[in-house]
Amino acid sequence: xxxxxxxxxxxxxxxxxxxxxxxxxxxxxxxxxxxxxxxxxxxxxxxxxxxxxxxxxxxxxxxxxxxxxxxxxxxxxxxxxxxxxxxxxxxxxxxxxxxxxxxxxxxxxxxxxxxxxxxxxxxxxxxxxxxxxxxxxxxxxxxxxxxxxxxxxxxxxxxxxxxxxxxxxxxxxxxxxxxxxxxxxxxxxxxxxxxxxxxxxxxxxxxxxxxxxxxxxxxxxxxxxxxxxxxxxxxxxxxxxxxxxxxxxxxxxxxxxxxxxxxxxxxxxxxxxxxxxxxxxxxxxxxxxxxxxxxxxxxxxxxxxxxxxxxxxxxxxxxxxxxxxxxxxxxxxxxxxxxxxxxxxxxxxxxxxxxxxxxxxxxxxxxxxxxxxxxxxxxxxxxxxxxxxxxxxxxxxxxxxxxxxxxxxxxxxxxxxxxxxxxxxxxxxxxxxxxxxxxxxxxxxxxxxxxxxxxxxxxxxxxxxxxxxxxxxxxxxxxxxxxxxxx
Numbered sequence: 001x002x003x004x005x006x007x008x009x010x011x012x013x014x015x016x017x018x019x020x021x022x023x024x025x026x027x028x029x030x031x032x033x034x035x036x037x038x039x040x041x042x043x044x045x046x047x048x049x050x051x052x053x054x055x056x057x058x059x060x061x062x063x064x065x066x067x068x069x070x071x072x073x074x075x076x077x078x079x080x081x082x083x084x085x086x087x088x089x090x091x092x093x094x095x096x097x098x099x100x101x102x103x104x105x106x107x108x109x110x111x112x113x114x115x116x117x118x119x120x121x122x123x124x125x126x127x128x129x130x131x132x133x134x135x136x137x138x139x140x141x142x143x144x145x146x147x148x149x150x151x152x153x154x155x156x157x158x159x160x161x162x163x164x165x166x167x168x169x170x171x172x173x174x175x176x177x178x179x180x181x182x183x184x185x186x187x188x189x190x191x192x193x194x195x196x197x198x199x200x201x202x203x204x205x206x207x208x209x210x211x212x213x214x215x216x217x218x219x220x221x222x223x224x225x226x227x228x229x230x231x232x233x234x235x236x237x238x239x240x241x242x243x244x245x246x247x248x249x250x251x252x253x254x255x256x257x258x259x260x261x262x263x264x265x266x267x268x269x270x271x272x273x274x275x276x277x278x279x280x281x282x283x284x285x286x287x288x289x290x291x292x293x294x295x296x297x298x299x300x301x302x303x304x305x306x307x308x309x310x311x312x313x314x315x316x317x318x319x320x321x322x323x324x325x326x327x328x329x330x331x332x333x334x335x336x337x338x339x340x341x342x343x344x345x346x347x348x349x350x351x352x353x354x355x356x357x358x359x360x361x362x363x364x365x366x367x368x369x370x371x372x373x374x375x376x377x378x379x380x381x382x383x384x385x386x387x388x389x390x391x392x393x394x395x396x397x398x399x400x401x402x403x404x405x406x407x408x409x410x411x412x413x414x415x416x417x418x419x420x421x422x423x424x425x426x427x428x429x430x431x432x433x434x435x436x437x438x439x440x441x442x443x444x445x446x447x448x449x450x451x452x453x454x455x456x457x458x459x460x461x462x463x464x465x466x467x468x469x470x471x472x473x474x475x476x477x478x479x480x481x482x483x484x485x486x487x
Contacts, residue, residue, distance in 0.1 A: 067458045068177055069421075070320040071170070073328045074313075074368060074388040077142060077193045078338025081394035081407050082415035083436040084353050085361070086128045088113050095398050096435050098353050099405060110428055115361035118369040119417070124426040125372055127418045127486060131430025133443045134392035134411040140337045142391045146195035146328075148450030148476050164465065165195035166450050167326040168204040169475050173459045178323025180286040182207035185319055187215075187312045188330035193338065199467045206328060212291040213315055216308045222333040222359075224308075231291065290322035291315065304370055309363055313371045320384050325457070331364065340390050344403020352405040353398065364388070372419045385421030385456050387449075390414070396437040413439045416449075421456050423486040447480020455482045 081098070083089055088111055089097045102111040105123035112120045119126060136153055137144040143152040143160055152163040164172075171183035186194045186206035197204035210229065217227040289295060293314060304314040309331050316327040332339040337350075340360065345352035368388055375381040393414030394407030401408065413432050419425060430442035451461055454475065461480075464472040 067174065069174075069383050069385075069457050070177065070324065071167075071326045071385045071387065071421075071453055071457065072316045072320060072371070073146075073167070073326070074364075074386065075142070075146075075193065075328055075330050075332075076338075076340045076364070076388065076390035077330055077332035078139060078334075078341030078350070079390040079392045079394060079409060079414070080340045080360075081342060081353060081357060082130070082413065082432070083394065083396065083407075084113055084357055085116065086112055086415040086417060087130045087432055087436055089434070089436050092435060096396050098398060100353070100358075107426060107428070113361065115358060116365040118365045122369050122372065125376070125419050127423070127425045127427050127429060128415060129418070129429045129444050129483070130413075130415050130432050131439045131442045131444055132389075132393075132414045132416055132449075133439060133445050134414045137391045137411050137446070138409075139341070139391045140192050142193050142338075143195045145389065145391055145446050145449065147198075148446045148480065150446065150477070152195070161196070162198045162467065163195075164198040164200045164204065164475075165206070166453055167195070167206060167328060168197040168200050169454070169463070169465070170326045170457050170459060171197075171204045171206075172200055172465075173463055174325050174457050176323050176325050177320075178286070181290065181319070181323035182287070183324065184326040184328075185209040185324050186328040186330065187213075187315070188328070189332065190330075190335035192335070193330045193332060194328060199465055199473070206326075209291065209315065209319070209327075212287075214293065215311055215315075216306070218308050218333050220334045222339065286322060290318050290324075293318075300374075303374075305366060307363060309367055310370070313367045317371060317374055317378075317380075321378070321380065331367075338390070342394065342406060343408060344401050344406025346403050347401070347406070350406075352403050353407065354405050356406075368417070368419070375420060381420040382422035383420075385423070385453065386419040387416065387453075388418075389416035393436075396435045410437075412437065418486070421486075423456075425486075427485060429483065429485050444483060445480060447476045448483055450476045451480045451482045452486060455487070 083096070084098045084100055088100070088102045090102045090111065091097070101114040103114045103117055103120050104110075105112055105120040107123040110123060110128075134145070136150040138153050138155050143163065143165075144150060146165050146167070147163040148166055149163040151157050152160045165184075167184040167186075174183065176183040184204070184206040185208075187209045188194050189210070194206060196206065212231055213229065214231040215229045217225045217229055219225055293301065293311060296314065296318070301314065304310045309329065312329050316329055319327050334341075339350075340357070341350050342352055342356035343350045345355040350356055368386065372381065372386055375384050375386070392409055392411040395410045398405045398407055400406050413436070415432075430444060431440040432438065433440045454461055454463075459475070461476060461482075463475045465475065467473055
């Protein structure tokens, strides 16, 4: 098995780098400097006053802003096997079809693997695309599909991390659906699994939700350690209470004290009108409440389940309900290539199909069906687009790299699943060849997926952004089009 690259951090310049915003201290405000760091650097990299100003500027120029629409991306880091999930090949030899049986879905003539029966029973709520073209995509960092840019492949292009994530484009062009919430939130163990703001700047990096929630802590192979994360991002230290932070005069004095250090090019001059809103986002109760699972009923929490991924799914629902526009759940225990990277059962922690993939499928099955059902019952499903996918498929033949039932990377074709968004579902789009090795019909590209998301979020497909040389770049390539069957 090739050596996986270590986790990479985002390396582009932070507007307030001198505040050491990358230091592992969350938003714990231990002193006045820490409070200012929170106010300026924002929620885990989101520059709050800048965001508020950007949103106001967008509104004035007629750009798309909050519409009530949102996206939940269930990122299956490592690349789930399409043949052993949504595109089974039951009539093929064992080394191709794999060890699993199949189950009929609610859609006549369509079968899934036997280990995702809940999705099969709810197929009328889902669309499965069996002809996704994943060529050029790789993992760790996982950026081609999260950016919709074929050049965003860090293993071959040193500039790959400059291409902004779809979530970051949405954060800039759409913004949050409530001003007290960040536009984009991600839950992940490693930054290498999540694309970021790139050329757009740090303010459009995702807010790291894992630091703001009390969640079970799992080890790299999926074992529950019995520990719970601290969720101390919003915690204020003794002696510094909300009334102190809300005091406009003292806050202005604190900000003014830093003007001489920070105002190099007039960057502070337009900040005043956004100060109070910025402080509200840092210490206001709405954001804190959204990340607080204890406010859910015991019945709802039990319905989702105690597993880390299930708790994160419940948080995703709470966050879009509160006004976040884009939530990414990195469904991986491992910080390297990802838990779904099932090369072989003799290569821990990846496992093969039987020992690596099989335990993951019921977890994902329960997660996505519970989430979709809950969104529907709350009247949110038409506004929330749910996407389940990884970065590529797996080889049609098992036994790769000396394993008994492992499958290697296979970017030629993969499958993905979608629900909600007010789109047409209960269908299969595209097809792979008889052995699952190639696309047979209706290829769907990363640009097509991005165009579908942008159309859902009311972001014009002609939108451009500037790179660091001042050149305009398109948010999707010219061939990318919304997936027509969904509209």
